[in-house]
Amino acid sequence: MIANLPEISMTQTTAGPDIAAGRLSDDAYAENFSDLHPLLDPHEALVEADRCYFCYDAPCMQACPTSIDIPQFIRQISTGNPTGSAKTIFEQNILGGMCARVCPTETLCEEVCVREIAEGKPVKIGQLQRYATDHYMAENDTTPFTRGAPTGRKVAVVGAGPAGLACAHRLAVHGHDVTLYDAREKAGGLNEFGIASYKSVDGFAAREADFILSIGGIELITGKRLGTNLDLAELRAGFDAVFLGIGLGSVNALGIEGEDKSGSLDAVDYIADLRQADDLSTLPVGRRIVVIGGGMTAVDIAVQTKLLGAEDVTIAYRRGQDRMNASDYEQHLAQTSGVRIMTWMQPKALVAQNGTVTAIELERTREHNGSLAGTGETVTLPADMVFKAVGQTLVQTDLGGALSLEKGRIVVDADRKTSLADVWAGGDCVLGGEDLTVAAVEDGKIAAESINAALSA
Amino acid sequence: MADLRTEFIGIKSPNPFWLASAPPTDKEYNVVRAFKAGWGGVVWKTLGEDPPVVNVNGPRYGAIHGKDRQLIGLNNIELITDRPLEVNLREIKQVKRDWPDRALIVSLMVPCEEQSWIDILRKVEDTGADGVELNFGCPHGMSERGMGSAVGQVPEYIEMVTRWVKKHSRMPCIVKLTPNITDVRKPAQAALAGGADAVSLINTINSITAVDLDMMSPSPTVDGKGAHGGYCGPAVKPIALNMVAEIARDPATHGLPISGIGGVTTWRDAAEFMALGSGTVQVCTAAMTYGFKVVEDMIEGLSDWMDEKGYTSVDQFVGSAVPNVTDWQYLNLNYVAKAVIDQDLCIQCGRCHIACEDTSHQAITSMVDGARKFEVIDEECVGCNLCVNVCPVENCITLEPMAAGSVDPRTKRTVEKDYANWTTHPNNPMAVKEAAE
Numbered sequence: 001m002i003a004n005l006p007e008i009s010m011t012q013t014t015a016g017p018d019i020a021a022g023r024l025s026d027d028a029y030a031e032n033f034s035d036l037h038p039l040l041d042p043h044e045a046l047v048e049a050d051r052c053y054f055c056y057d058a059p060c061m062q063a064c065p066t067s068i069d070i071p072q073f074i075r076q077i078s079t080g081n082p083t084g085s086a087k088t089i090f091e092q093n094i095l096g097g098m099c100a101r102v103c104p105t106e107t108l109c110e111e112v113c114v115r116e117i118a119e120g121k122p123v124k125i126g127q128l129q130r131y132a133t134d135h136y137m138a139e140n141d142t143t144p145f146t147r148g149a150p151t152g153r154k155v156a157v158v159g160a161g162p163a164g165l166a167c168a169h170r171l172a173v174h175g176h177d178v179t180l181y182d183a184r185e186k187a188g189g190l191n192e193f194g195i196a197s198y199k200s201v202d203g204f205a206a207r208e209a210d211f212i213l214s215i216g217g218i219e220l221i222t223g224k225r226l227g228t229n230l231d232l233a234e235l236r237a238g239f240d241a242v243f244l245g246i247g248l249g250s251v252n253a254l255g256i257e258g259e260d261k262s263g264s265l266d267a268v269d270y271i272a273d274l275r276q277a278d279d280l281s282t283l284p285v286g287r288r289i290v291v292i293g294g295g296m297t298a299v300d301i302a303v304q305t306k307l308l309g310a311e312d313v314t315i316a317y318r319r320g321q322d323r324m325n326a327s328d329y330e331q332h333l334a335q336t337s338g339v340r341i342m343t344w345m346q347p348k349a350l351v352a353q354n355g356t357v358t359a360i361e362l363e364r365t366r367e368h369n370g371s372l373a374g375t376g377e378t379v380t381l382p383a384d385m386v387f388k389a390v391g392q393t394l395v396q397t398d399l400g401g402a403l404s405l406e407k408g409r410i411v412v413d414a415d416r417k418t419s420l421a422d423v424w425a426g427g428d429c430v431l432g433g434e435d436l437t438v439a440a441v442e443d444g445k446i447a448a449e450s451i452n453a454a455l456s457a
Numbered sequence: 458m459a460d461l462r463t464e465f466i467g468i469k470s471p472n473p474f475w476l477a478s479a480p481p482t483d484k485e486y487n488v489v490r491a492f493k494a495g496w497g498g499v500v501w502k503t504l505g506e507d508p509p510v511v512n513v514n515g516p517r518y519g520a521i522h523g524k525d526r527q528l529i530g531l532n533n534i535e536l537i538t539d540r541p542l543e544v545n546l547r548e549i550k551q552v553k554r555d556w557p558d559r560a561l562i563v564s565l566m567v568p569c570e571e572q573s574w575i576d577i578l579r580k581v582e583d584t585g586a587d588g589v590e591l592n593f594g595c596p597h598g599m600s601e602r603g604m605g606s607a608v609g610q611v612p613e614y615i616e617m618v619t620r621w622v623k624k625h626s627r628m629p630c631i632v633k634l635t636p637n638i639t640d641v642r643k644p645a646q647a648a649l650a651g652g653a654d655a656v657s658l659i660n661t662i663n664s665i666t667a668v669d670l671d672m673m674s675p676s677p678t679v680d681g682k683g684a685h686g687g688y689c690g691p692a693v694k695p696i697a698l699n700m701v702a703e704i705a706r707d708p709a710t711h712g713l714p715i716s717g718i719g720g721v722t723t724w725r726d727a728a729e730f731m732a733l734g735s736g737t738v739q740v741c742t743a744a745m746t747y748g749f750k751v752v753e754d755m756i757e758g759l760s761d762w763m764d765e766k767g768y769t770s771v772d773q774f775v776g777s778a779v780p781n782v783t784d785w786q787y788l789n790l791n792y793v794a795k796a797v798i799d800q801d802l803c804i805q806c807g808r809c810h811i812a813c814e815d816t817s818h819q820a821i822t823s824m825v826d827g828a829r830k831f832e833v834i835d836e837e838c839v840g841c842n843l844c845v846n847v848c849p850v851e852n853c854i855t856l857e858p859m860a861a862g863s864v865d866p867r868t869k870r871t872v873e874k875d876y877a878n879w880t881t882h883p884n885n886p887m888a889v890k891e892a893a894e
Contacts, residue, residue, distance in 0.1 A: 043526075050524035053849050056807030057823060078524065118804040118850065 017263055017356050017384040018287040023309025029280045032307035036198040037101075037127055045131045049078035051115060052123045059112035060125060065434070065442045066093040070109060074128055086136030087144045089129055093445075094145075094169045095162050097137060097208050098191050099438045100130035101199050104296075104327045108438070137207070142214040148175030150217070153455045156181065156239040158226050161189020162437045163245030163427030165212050166444030167451075172217040174452040179239070180218050183225035187213070189247060190428075191437065193272040196300040198307070227398025236422055241451045244399075244410065244418070244425040245444060248392035254292060258350030259388075263357030267291065267301035267389035274304055286384025289313040290360050292347050293389030294324035299331065301387045302339040313338070314381060316345040318365050318372060348378055350386060360386050394429050406431050415450035416443050424451055459763035460770045461756060463497065465736040466629045466654040466714050468587045470497035470560035473771055474727065474755050477718050477739035478502050478564035478590060478633070481749075483538055485548035489555070494749035495756060498560025500631075500657075500739060503537035503592045504545055504577065506567050510536045510598070516677035519666035521692060528746050530692030532666040534677065534684055536598045537566055542580070550584040560737075562631065566592040566604050569614060571621050578626040588629035591622060591653075593644070594660020596637050596687045606660065609635035612647035619651025631716060634658040634700075636693075641700040642707045655714035656704060657739060659697045661687025690742035694720030698733060702782045705734030722751075724758030731771065732778035786880055791873040793859045794840035796820070796833045802853035805829055809844035809854060817843050835866040 024032070040048065052074040060070040069088055076085035089096035105111075105126040113122035136144070153176045157168045160182035168178045186192060191205040213220060224230045226246055235242045251266040253259060263286070277283050285308040291298050294317035306313045315334065317324055321343050324331060335341060344365045351359035359382045363374040394408050404411045404419035409431035412418055416426045426443025428435050433443065461472040475498035476482050476491055483502040491499060512535055521530040538545055553561045563586045567573040581589060593615055595605030608614045615632060622630050632648035634641060636659040645656050663685050665675040675683030697719020704710050717735030721727050722743040730738050743751050759771075768774050798809065798821075810831050813821040820837035821844060822830060833844075840856055848854045859865060861874030881888050 047525045053806040053808060055805075056811035057829070058807075059805065059829075114804040114806045 017358060019263070019284045019384050020287075021284045022281040023285065024281070026281065028309075033197045033201070033280060035201045036196075037130075039134055040124075040127050040131045045077055045082075045128060048124050048128055049074045052078070053114060055114055059114065060109035060123075063108045063112045064092075065108070065436065065438045066099070066445065067442075068092045068096065068129070070125055073132055074123065074125070077128055077132055082132045082135040083139065085132035089133055090136070090144055093438070093441050094143060094166055094212055095191075095208060095437065095441045096129055097133040097211075098162070098200065098205065099441065100126050100133055101204070102191075102195050103438050104329065104436070106329045107327050137211055141211075143169070143211060145169070145173050145215055147172050147215050147217045150177065151175040151455065153177065153240045154179065154238075155241045155243065155451060155455075156235045157243045157245065158230065158235070159183075159189060159245035159247060159427065159429075160187035160209065160220060160222075161245055161247055161427060161440065162191060163440035163444040163447075164189070164243065165209060166441040167243045167245060167424075167426065167448045168218045168444075169212045169215055170445050170448030171451060172215045174448070174456075175217070176240075176452070176455065178218040180213075180220045181224040181226075181230055182220070182222050183228070185222050187220055187222070189245075193275055194268065194297075195275075195437075196271070196304055197275060198304075225398075227395060227400070232400050232402055232423070236420070240422070240455055242423045243444070243447050243451065244423065244429060245427040245440065246394075246398070246425075247428045249395040249398065250393045251388060252391045252393055254347050254388055254390065256347050256349050258352050258357065261350055261352040261357050262355055263352075263384060264350055264386050265388065267293070267297050267387040268392065270387065271297070271301060271304065274308075280308065283308060285310050287311045288382050288384050289387065290381055290383040290385075291315045291387045291389055292360075293317065293387075293391070294319070294326060295389060295391070296326050296330060298324075298387075298389035299326045299334045299339075301389055302334055303337045305385070305387075306337050306339055312340075314340045314342055316342045316347065316360075316362050316381075318344065318346040319367070320344065345379070346372075346374060347386075348374070351380065357383060357386055359383055392428070409433075412443075414446075416447035417450060422454075459760045459768055461497075461760060461763075463737055463771055465560070465716065466588065466631070468498070468560045468562070468629060469558070470737070471558060472497035472752075472756050472759075473731065473735075473737040474752050475499060475560060475562075475716070475737050475739045476744060477741040478562075478592065479741040479745075480535060481741060481744050483540070485552050488548075488552050488561075491744075491749045491752075492552075492556045492559050495752045496559070496749065498562065498587075498737070500562040500564050500590050501545070501549055501586075503564040503566045503595070504542055504581070505537045505565075505599075505604075506573060506577070507542045509539045509541055512536055512539050513679050515679040519677040519686065520690075521666055528690060528742070530664075530666070530688055531690040531742050531745070532664045532677075532686040532688045533661070534597050534686040537564075537592070537595070542577075546580055546584055549581075549586055553585045553587075560588075561586050562588045562590050564590045564592050564633070566595070566599060569603060569608060569618060571625075574618065574621045575625045578622060578628070582626060582628060586628070588631060588654075589622065589626065590631040590633050590657060591618060592633050592660075593618075594633045594635040594658075596635060596661055596663045597685060606635040606637055609633075609644055609660070610638050612643045615644050616647040616651035619648050619653045623652035629654045631655045631657050633660055633718075635660045636696060636700055636719075637663050640703075642703055642710065645704045645707070645710045645713065649710055649713050653713075655716060655736075656710075657716035657718055658704070659693065659700050659719045661689045662693055662696065664688035689720065690746075691720045691722050694722075694726060698729060701730060701735055702733045702779065705776060705779045706782050724755045724762065727755060728759060728762060728774070729778075731775045733782070734776040734779050736771075736775055787878050789876045789878060790882060791875060791877045793865050793872045794856045795835050795838045795859060796840065796842075796844050796854055797857045798831055798833055798844075798854050799852070800830075800832075802850050803831060804850055804853075805831065806849060807831060808847045808849065812843050812847045817841060837867060839867065 073085040073088040109125045110122035116122035187209040188205040291302045345362040348361045348363040364377045410425045424447040427440035463473040478500040482499045517535040519532040593609030599605035600607040632653040717730030718739040727738045810821045810823045
């Protein structure tokens with residue numbers, strides 16, 4: 001599965017960290033970072049679509065956070081109308097293309113597919129969704145929606161990730177003028193900078209952002225970060241409404257000795273570099289990697305470092321594998337990619353020489369009366385790079401203290417309205433979300449409808 | 458192993474599986490391959506008068522496919538053999554000599570003139586073939602020339618030609634019938650009246666398989682135009698079964714040997730045709746789809762099924778289902794059945810519910826006590842079987858008869874144990890009239 005692993009260096013000593021670029025051949029990089037699930041060909045799509053039973057009040061549709069009419073779009077593929085199928089998808093989810101690639105379908109639509117119940121083999125809903133949306137985007141430059149007649153109302157959308165893009169698009173459909181801000185140099189948010197490469201090849205995130213913005217009436221301004229060169233109070237003063245889709249700007253620390261040393265890295269930063277790298281062979285990667293965490297990001301960094309040519313990649317998670325936030329599918333992907341998952345292990349200290357990490361000391365854990373505690377028994381793993389993937393947090397100071405927060409996230413009501421009457425929020429920055437692309441899209445969509453209702457009142 | 462040997466109007470074959478008169482039986486080469494594969498007999502592709510006909514040089518077939526390209530129905534515009542008569546006759550003679558244990562029937566189609574039939578019958582008799590089949594069925598190409606289904610649609614012509622054939626030949630004679638007619642019993646009766654030893658049916662059904670919406674032309678399209686063809690394959694089997702049954706149970710033709718044709722693809726299809734009175738079956742589309750090897754499972758499967766059922770020879774079950782084919786008016790109206798959904802097998806797709814709710818009797822729930830659940834409401838269920846048919850899970854929904862003496866919750870009537878049909882039903886005006894008289 002992983003092409004061209006580097007030869008194990010028998011002469012390697014403890015002279016220093018083994019971090020190097022260009023561990024693989026060009027072909028191996030191309031193969032390792034190719035599409036995880038290639039596009040279905042038309043016949044495959046027809047056969048797969050025919051497996052759908054067109055259920056009444058379909059469970060898949062209920063399981064979809066954006067309520068896509070799944071039986072309908074699959075039937076449209078089946079009848080030879082992939083364009084209509086894509087319209088059905090975009091009607092509910094304008095980021096249907098990305099969601100088709102990154103949704104953990106095995107815990108959403110495909111988990112409740114009656115075929116899963118009947119035979120353990122759900123209809124490949126995600127891949128069919130991609131078939132339809134890719135078909136549409138290959139045939140059309142713009143979304144199937146047209147911008148509504150201008151209302152003259154102005155809305156600021158902060159954050160051009162999935163929530164912000166979905167919100168901006170829906171607002172444009174309603175004819176409002178949208179200014180879309182993003183801290184980075186391009187739109188897409190985690191779609192562009194976060195998710196694993198093999199889930200979104202060929203610059204899809206950027207193409208999708210362009211596709212969404214093609215509706216018109218949305219001005220994208222990059223390099224504007226809330227709390228740095230953008231101020232919530234000023235936005236509220238300058239716009240009729242504000243939507244915050246700012247994600248989680250900061251990474252949780254491990255809080256252990258040696259964390260400041262070279263070779264102790266944030267997984268999200270490395271993934272962002274990887275996603276933006278024009279030439280993967282220029283990206284240095286360690287020979288021995290330890291990842292701390294148990295979520296999707298932990299799997300993404302572990303698998304991708306392995307694919308970059310790391311020899312020995314270990315995910316250390318403090319509880320049992322069944323408690324990992326990464327789905328079963330992702331865990332399976334990690335393990336079949338050659339990543340070792342060590343459970344009941346918590347980080348204790350980073351071992352460094354000359355200011356550089358050389359190993360990590362892990363402590364075994366156990367659960368007693370529901371609380372986790374170290375056993376005192378430790379294991380030291382040599383490591384050239386240690387990645388932190390233990391969650392991200394909202395940078396509260398960016399908000400200027402104006403919003404109600406709880407558990408470090410923005411509190412919103414069912415309409416995604418915050419404690420401020422003219423501010424809505426959605427995506428990872430709000431409380432109670434699922435931290436999924438598809439959930440962020442739904443937040444943006446609901447907020448846009450609520451903003452539209454408020455502005456039309 | 459059950460004995461599959463068949464004797465059909467005096468013609469013996471090692472099994473009842475014959476290849477129908479069609480492209481697979483056009484040449485010695487194909488027929489020899491078929492016999493090597495195990496086919497019990499063939500009906501040689503229809504011979505006509507010289508000069509031979511010509512075929513189109515573009516597509517001759519069109520098809521209906523399932524989503525995974527399963528071939529469900531096939532349509533053709535091919536004509537009778539386009540090879541010289543002498544070549545066919547020479548090959549027929551050779552094949553019969555080399556394969557004496559196999560049935561070799563020759564299909565014929567010549568103009569409705571007695572001398573034409575006299576001439577060709579003499580030539581065929583000389584080959585040593587076991588019998589002839591009169592092609593009164595082809596619905597395309599030849600019918601416009603006064604042959605094929607143009608004859609088969611006029612019972613008087615059928616009788617006339619059949620009579621000529623029996624008069625001028627000692628060979629057993631099978632009359633092949635067209636389904637493109639309102640009542641198939643009439644041509645069968647005419648064949649019998651003319652002295653036919655057997656009938657075979659069905660020939661293909663007039664059809665246009667599809668329309669090319671870019672060319673705005675029926676398909677298969679020959680240089681922008683399409684003509685109707687003859688439809689066959691699995692899709693036509695139900696039509697063929699009914700027509701076979703109609704002839705088998707018609708008092709006028711009851712007992713007339715039948716060679717069943719129409720979508721026979723498996724041993725089970727064959728057994729069904731035979732149960733409705735077919736002494737042999739003829740196959741074409743299955744062979745054209747999969748090659749001659751399909752006969753192996755037909756032979757094995759039929760034999761295994763016969764062993765399982767205790768039949769030792771095919772004549773023990775040929776026609777066994779015929780007494781149970783009746784007219785609607787004789788069906789037991791006191792038989793009451795209700796659908797029952799096996800909740801352990803149910804996968805909760807809800808198709809039974811929506812089919813019943815939208816299009817039938819509102820007799821299946823979608824929610825019970827706030828949870829997704831599909832249950833039959835006996836008070837509404839008329840036992841129509843639609844839910845059974847749309848359910849994707851085999852045996853999940855079954856239709857269970859109610860015991861005599863119990864009360865049907867829908868009608869509030871006690872289920873009678875005695876048989877009663879429409880002919881005596883009070884709502885039947887004819888029945889009332891009869892009683893009044």
